[in-house]
Amino acid sequence: MQACPYNPLQMPELPEVETTRRGLVPRMVGRTIQDVVVRDARLRWPVPRDLARRLRGAEVVAIRRRGKYLLFDFPKGHLLVHLGMSGRLTMVPEDRPAKLHDHVDVRLDSHESLRLNDPRRFGAMLWIGGEAEKHALLRGLGVEPFDPAFTGAHLHALARGRRVAVKHFIMNASVVTGVGNIYASEALFRAGIHPTRPVGRISLERWNVLAQAIRDTLSRALDAGGSTLRDYVSATGEPGQFQNVTSVYDREGQPCRRCSRPIKALRQGQRSTFYCAGCQR
Incomplete structure (x- = not known):
């Protein structure tokens, strides 16, 4: 490949x-x-x-x-x-x-x-x-991932009838704000959802799982101080550590931590997506 x-x-x-x-x-x-x-x-x-x-x-x-x-x-x-x-x-x-x-x-x-x-x-x-x-930069932002209003039902309602890929959908700041590329790939792996699946074909039950997976992924990243791939350091000058414990992100060709199949990568828009074809459907 x-x-x-x-x-x-x-x-x-x-x-x-x-x-x-x-x-x-x-x-x-x-x-x-x-x-x-x-x-x-x-x-x-x-x-x-x-x-x-x-x-x-x-x-x-x-x-x-x-x-x-x-x-x-x-x-x-x-x-x-x-x-x-x-x-x-x-x-x-x-x-x-x-x-x-x-x-x-x-x-x-x-x-x-x-x-x-x-x-x-x-x-x-x-x-x-x-x-x-x-302010113009803030008024169109979607719900915060840790807000009680961020639920599977909320995502399910916004996704109804749409064909956009789920990874693009959860990275859309007007849907939910703050889910970046690393965390979208990781949350979708945690939820067992393929990143290209059209959002209109995801059940409410799976949206509930994904909403919790997004919160869990972001919580783990916060505990690790974020991710440092190149430039980022905290206000005290410390690099983040989450990039060292990712399940799929930047692990193309390496064995899945769940099923041992090789992690795959694809391009969605201008971004790389990492996923496991065995664990994500």
Whole structure:
């Protein structure tokens, strides 16, 4: 069988973004912004020119996550951050010299800085003056995987009459937000569902199994600190470990951990999908 080529560049997904959030909360919430240094504003959307003026002297009230977005709540607005394809947020001493692709520093009264590094500049750092959930980037997002509203019945209702492949469906952020490529392949393996199966042909019972498999997969990834394929590290500089324990992802040709048949790979859109032909139907 011809190998399925893929690019191991990883877009940070729910586990990586949530791990980052958890690392930032104890070091940022309750702190006051002293200044903002923008070295390169040319991200996917330009960093607002008045960001330093808006943040200077403001206290960080909370840090939340919505899908793959981080929301830093302030008394008079919100800082929205998206890590794009290669971005990462780390806490560094305020006097640490900037390296290549260190585009923005948010300096705190603790003498630390929140530093955004983004080699491909597909990320974003934007100011929201009104209600965050009504922002154009957030209002169309689907249910969160750990929300009680995320159920097999919810997925079954959205899938009724549709022919799209199930892997594409669960990676659609308007259906469920935060399920990235690694975690979609792993959840489908856990649920025993072939990634190309049309969603309209999946029973409610199997949707219930898949909904739980998505939650279980993401929970395991969170426990492992996310996945590091290339660039991602947590806010404290630690790489994720989930890539070391995957069942199918990036294991083409290796024996299935359940049935010992070789793991297969195929292309769906622009992404590689890994699966076991013996365990997934």
